[in-house]
Amino acid sequence: MITPPSEHADEHLPEGAVVDGELLMRSIDDAFDVVVIGSGAAGATAAHALTEAGLSVAIVEEGPWMKTKDVASDVHTAFGRIMRQSGMQVLGGRAYMPMLQGRCVGGSTLVNSAIAWRIPEDVVDDWTARFGLGPSVSMKELEPHFDALERDLSVREVDAAVLGENNRLFVEQASKHGFEAAPMRRYDRGCKGSGLCLTGCPNGAKQGMSVTYVPWALAHGARIFTSCTALHVELSGSRAVGVRARSASGHLVTIHARHAVVVAASTIQSPNLLRRSGVRARALGRHFQAHPGLAMGALFPTTSRPIEMAFGATQGAESTHFRRTERFKLETISLPPDLAGARIPGVGRELSERLAQLAHVGVWAAQIRAEAEGVVKTGWGGADRVDFTMGKRDLEAARKACALIGRMFFEAGAREVWPGIYGVPSVLRSIDEVRLVENAPLEPRSYNFIATHLFGAARMGPDPRSSVVDLDFQVHGVDGLYVVDSSVFPTNLGVNPQHSIMAMSRLAAMRLARTCMSTRAIRRTRREAS
């Protein structure tokens, strides 16, 4: 096991590097080489790469900076401070689907499980074949970036000492079922198995952006404007020249960009920010995709070895065995009591008796590589809206995954399985009852999906009629305006996307840095000549 650092990287930041929009008492007008909007996986990675290349960078972040020492372990407090809409954001469509997005320094990397998956080769091949991305975006181009990220962020398999019973049991059952499952690879520098990834790591062991690339970029001279909402990108003719933002205290923040504006505000926010900035592309907001996830709980006998979700990696084991054939990925997830309680059947005494046995509850989940596409649009009062309805094939995949999980639970010795599907009893008591799940309704409203991985809506491609950004991540027809988050992905991946988002962002930033440096050199030569 690696020993976590005794002092967290978010504690000692360079003087003046953080401008807190909650405390700002006046308007600001400043200039940098590049302005990056968003400090999540994409924005922080881009900012770090750009500062390393010698450019001056400003980061505009809508949310606050939740320092490691201030992390709250109760969901209500944590979500209220660091999640968009206090964690109550939903996708619309035939059924509502909660959508969790971090709105803080580090974005969702503060509240996710830090799972590192390189983009699957078949996805890159598909992007080349159907969307014309190769050779600009190819495994050969991306691999050096994956290597660098894995070195920087200490990607490693979950240590056996902190695997925990929920994860161990999953691997064991998968093996009995004859398919491959393994401990996850995560951004981890000394995980203590506190099971609190979803509310922020209290030990600073999870290598999210708020303890890595953001402070490292600040150490290289970047400045971050926290709690400042980007209103729009300022365009001069067909060129991006800056960003206009408003601080939480109500003051205007104007940041001029000498070379470029990099948008990394997430799949939902980036398209709407481009719209507000005057970008008019036919594909903008379209082709939104997701990995809707479903979690199932099971109660094990109190006489058997306890599961104790409170200890172990929050998400520590997974299987991609069915990713290509059935379009789902299986994984574990340890839910804190605050979230588990709402999903456990019953009220009153019945609920309390199940909760009293929470140490004997396991939760396993499936994320579906949905084929459905949605639309990101601007709703009433300028709010972000997403319409997304899963199709029949997606629901069939979900149902199959649930049935498989149900079987695995019973074979592992569960007394009760809680499928959480309307049309199926909420408590199954024997493996025979799993066939009710196999025949569950193919109706989106019957399932309790949650959307965590979001893609598309500002697709990359060579043709401006069917895409928003070109093969260098630059918005078609707008010089100096780049989008580097997962909104440029032409499709979803079938695996957790943070690693791929960061690699794509790093690739984009390195290319942009080269362009900026050569432009800077040309300007310098011209100045000297004149």
Added chain:
Amino acid sequence: MNRPRLFPPRLAPFELAWTDAAFDAIYPEPPGSALPHGVLSMHPARFFDGVLASIPFEQALGLRVTLWMIALAPLFTIRRLGTIASIGPDERARVLERLLTSSNYFVRQLAMSFKAMATLLYAKSDAVRAAMSKPLLRPLVLVSATSLAAGSRFGAPAGSRSPRSNPLAGGAHDHAAE
């Protein structure tokens, strides 16, 4: 930062009473609970009022509507004239059960969001968290709620087997999606 809003207005005294009653139905005091205490001692009405004041308008409105739905549900679920605050603890639990298993998607989703709110507050208690995290050394027999007998008008959706005709259907929460 989520700032307190002026509209919609804070909960009225009768809404506060409804909130206490509805939260109590989900997490009652012992002996109606296997956990150390109920949620009432944690001032749920004050908590819920604070949540409504700090979350975005649309969500606050949704939760407020949910409160009214639960408050007036006894009339539609168990045919009792009165609000959630004016009926007994057992009946409250039955009302909540029926809402959570309603065939109407919006009703059960709203009821589920209310249960989630109650859980967020309840899990803040150190005593409750400790009780939940501690492994049990002996089996605890689960109580099967009998309130959802077959024939409930909030039963199975069209096309699915009725609880009676389905030999595999469990006792409580038939066709629920909690």
